[in-house]
Amino acid sequence: MSQAAAPPQIFSPARRLAARRRALRLQHGPDAARYLIDDMVEDVIERLGFLRHTPRQALVIGDWTGTLAPQLRAMGAAVTEADPVDGFAEELPYPASGFDLIASLGTLDTVNDLPGALIHIRKALTQDGLAIVCVPGAGSLAGLRAAMLAADGDRPAPRMHPMIDVRAGAQLLQRAGWANPVADSRHVDVRFSTLARLVEDLRAQALGNVLARPGPPLTRAALARAEAAFGTRRVERFELLTLSGWRA
Secondary structure (H helix, E strand, O other), X not given: OOOOOOOOOOEOHHHHHHHHHHHHHHOOOOOOOOHHHHHHXXXXXXXXXXXOOOOOEEEEEOXXXXXXXXXXXXXXXXXXXXXXXXXOOOXXXXXXXXXXXXXXXXXXXXXXXXXXHHHHHHHHEEEEEEEEEEEEOOOOOHHHHHHHHXXXXXXXXXXXXXXXXXXXXXXXXXXXXXXXXXXXXXXXXXXXXXXXXHHXXXXXXXXOOOEOOOOOOOOHHHHHHHHHHHOOOEEEEEEEEEEEEEOO
């Protein structure tokens, strides 16, 4: 029997961890951006209320703000917290199981084996356990993408991550064997005064470039073209994709 082919290495695990470590450092600064993770936490709580699911054993992955776990504990759940920075390997079988809720916030968009990661989540759930995965999705950062294309001209370099849309998300959940899978998205609009401010916010939220083969650094001339294309007081849209489902 032939072995399954290894997934393509789109993202660099080392760069991914470095980006998350940098974000944790930047979060100690005044007014560090955290609006996306805050939105994800709020969304998880709202979904639990809508589904009338009160977890007893929960696993929270990727919430570097530490705000979701206390809310789940207030609901009576025993909560385990994990993060890639602490060595939690999302692309390997989980070291523990028996969770009736797994919430993964903002991490699975940069794993190389996303189908495998979703299978590991399902296997770590109890029967009738619920999983909620939130990630930035396709349609995000249109202005930044246009600015990078303007910067590189006729030779565009790999600078932006590929992202999942709702349709692809639903197909991934079916492939991973989740029961009653649901994929949906919502958006968060943020106004930025300059391109530099957007980049600052991205770094503070671990959303920088972690591609395995990133493009070369921008020259001064290329950066000037990017800044001119981005303009000032631009509203950027973040599409947040939520994947949810159960273990039958």
